Amino acid sequence: MAKELASRSEDYAQWYQDLVIKADLAEHSAVKGCMVIKPYGYSIWEKMQAALDKMFKDTGHSNAYFPLFIPKSFLELEEGHAEGFAKECAVVTHYRLKADPSRPGKLMVDPDSKLTDELIVRPTSETIIWNTYKGWIQSYRDLPLLINQWANVVRWEMRTRLFLRTTEFLWQEGHTAHATREEAIIETEKMLDVYADFAENWLAVPVIKGIKTANERFAGAVETYCIEALMQDGKALQAGTSHFLGQNFAKAFDVKFTSKEGKLDYVWATSWGVSTRLMGALIMSHSDDNGLVLPPKLAPIQVVIVPIFKTEEEHQAIIARAEELVKSFRAKGVSVKFDDRDTHRPGWKFAEYEMRGVPIRLGIGPKDLEKGAVELARRDTMEKNSVPFDGLEDRIVQLLDEIQQNLYTRALARRTDTxxxxxxxxxxxxxxxxxxxxxxxxxxxxxxxxxxxxxxxxxxxxxxxxxxxxxxxxxxxxxxxxxxxxxxxxx
RNA sequence: CGGGAAGUAGCGAAGUUGGUAUCGCACCUGCUUUGGGAGCAGGGGAUCGCAGGUUCGAGUCCUGUCUUCCCGACCA
Structure with a gap:
């Protein structure tokens, strides 16, 4: 009814936009090309962040934070890098506003506040980070330096699409420094493996790991590695990149270290990143004409329980049963929501949770209580079955895993078949x-x-x-x- | 940034040769309902994207501007 989507077969682009809006993931903001990530969408991003952050920590990285603003002069130092990003940078030229004397109540840029060294809103942080690393690295004992930052970046894109390409977006960027070329290449490949692992085991999106050609290489990199995913409309999406930067930035920012042998040399660098674009990959890999389909590992709500009743006696009996289920599911680590709102009817809730991609829906009504069972609906296959209360929590745990696998298998089959x-x-x-x-x-x-x-x-x-x-x-x-x-x- | 389209209530739309805004959904109240987006009755909500201009009078005509969508060039 009110929330129908365009169908994928008729208008894929429209379907995608409808879905992002109607599944309550994000919306356009008043600022051109920028989006508001809504709570439901953001909670999915937070789950991605948590999983990735753990993987980064497990591979020895630490988080830090570098400035949003980069002096223009920094960006000029690495030639390829400068050329690559020059056309899409937001530039801060002034630092103050003042009352506009010719328009009462309005503001104007104060011409007296012009910056002599203009600031660039970071499109990526290599330059500010390598400027900083110069002070952190003197000896081989300071290496490897393994840093990640979670940040927002701005790239002044001419054409934007929610999550896939926005002027401002959220991402993480890893920046590492190493004593040898070999070690840096190992790091580059290791982080590519982390991304591929995350894509396949969390997003349930199969990816091809590969190397970019010179045309597609990151500005300033010696080699760019990537993971490429296939969307349902047959188009590819670059889901993550990992760059071997050689000594390009070390030379540009004069970052040298003394080796064990007492020789002075430039350090070897990598950088790697994934962004909120992964949300787009997630959406376009699994979702259908009924709405979002989420892999259980990233679903903010894995199981929703919807009560169905006529009388207050029935309602109370359902609440009692539902609360037991919630408790037993949580004990198994399953995130569950009991939707006992009396402001919406069951059918409305069914449609709503389908749109939002909740992997499993349990309906409990008088008939179910009589049978000692629930009606279980799987979002990925849209199948409905009656499942006994007895042993339900184990069945749910197993089924969530099955759904996670099924989404991956389905996406992989689509890629193979096409x-x-x-x-x-x-x-x-x-x-x-x-x-x-x-x-x-x-x-x-x-x-x-x-x-x-x-x-x-x-x-x-x-x-x-x-x-x-x-x-x-x-x-x-x-x-x-x-x-x-x-x-x-x-x- | 070039070419095209669009912007009217929270959402989707109608609005004739210019005469002061209409419908559906949603919302609020009440009653009846509740196993796939409930029914009936009543009610509230719009300075027509924004800023100027033409006119006695502008949603409608003119100029500028902002935002979105599609197609290009560019890019995660």
């Missing part, structure tokens, strides 16, 4: 139009990649790690190639 291996240009174009990852030979040049992008809007998502070698010819140039790379149209 994957194409092509050899000719005609096949390539046809495959792109169908959607999904397209494995094709490429001659390895940026020029060819660029031409393919211009002709088809598809990009090389990545060169998969441990990619099997296979002789072939480039789909566009016909030149020899030693491996297939992954193409797709992307978000």
């Amino acid at each position: 994957a194409h291996h092509v050899t000719t240009w005609a096949e390539f174009e046809a495959a792109l139009d169908k959607g999904g990852f397209v494995y094709a030979h490429w001659d390895g040049t940026s020029e060819t990649e660029q031409r393919i992008k211009e002709k088809t809007k598809a990009t090389i998502r990545c060169i998969p790690l441990h990619n099997p070698k296979e002789d072939g010819v480039c789909i566009l140039s016909g030149k020899p190639s030693t491996q297939r790379v992954v193409f797709a149209r992307a978000y």
Whole structure:
């Protein structure tokens, strides 16, 4: 009724927007390109943060916090980095307002408050962090330095979409410093593994781990690793990146250390990040035309109990039973909500929790009490079954795990089913139009990649790690190639 | 930032050649209801995105501006 969505098949983009709004995840703000993340959406993000934060800590990292503002002069120091971000920076040029003498009650920028060194609102923090690290690192004993920060960043995007691309977004950025090139590369790959682990085991989103081509590489990086996910409409989404920065930033910010052998050398660096874009990946991987579908591990509410009754006697009996269930579920670590609001009827609640993606719904009414059972509805399959109270909490724990697995399996099957291996240009174009990852030979040049992008809007998502070698010819140039790379149209 | 579309009550929409705003849902009250978004009756809520202008009179015409959506260029 009031909350219907556009269908995925008719208008995928509209479906996505409707869903974000109607599942109460986020809304547009009064500020162009910026969103308000609503409590329900934010609680999902908090669960992601908690899981990732633990993974970072478990791999030896500590959190810290660096300034929102970066002096413009810092951003200029690493050439590639400067070029990459120059076009999308918000710049603070003044530090004060004053009453506008020509418009009573209005404010104006005080021209006397002009900053001599303008400040950039961070689009990423490499520069301020490497400026800081210079003071922290003198010896090999100070290494490795393993820092993460949770922060907001601003990139002045021309075209925005809730969660997928907004002017301001939330993320974490890890910045590490190492004594050797090898150690930095190990770190880069380790954090990519953390991201892949998180994507697959928490988001239930299968990802391809790979390396970006030069065209797609992070500005200032020597090598960019990524995890690429496939959305239901057949488009790819970069879900996380991990960069081997070489000595680029160490040289730009003059960060040297004395080795055990007494030699002075620049340190080796990595940076890695995932953002609230993961919310978009989560939404577009599992949800359906009835609304959001959440993997149990990230669902703010895993089980909702909806009472159904006519008389107050029935109501009281249900409350008694429901409270027992809540207690036993919580004892098993299951997050459960008993929705005893009398302001909404059961049917309304069913629809509402479906829209919000709650993995399991239990309906309890007089008929169930009589049978000693509940009506259990699974959000992922929309199946309904009567399940006895006896042993219910164990069944729930098991079922949550089953749902988590099912979402992953389903997403993986979709990715596998839509994957194409092509050899000719005609096949390539046809495959792109169908959607999904397209494995094709490429001659390895940026020029060819660029031409393919211009002709088809598809990009090389990545060169998969441990990619099997296979002789072939480039789909566009016909030149020899030693491996297939992954193409797709992307978000 | 270029091209297109849109903005009227919380949401979705109607509004004729300019004459002071209508409908559905939602909301509030009451009664009846409650196993898939309840029914009936009554009620409240809009300076028509914002700022100017034309006019006796502007939701409607003109100018500017903000925001959103779609398509491009750019990007997580």
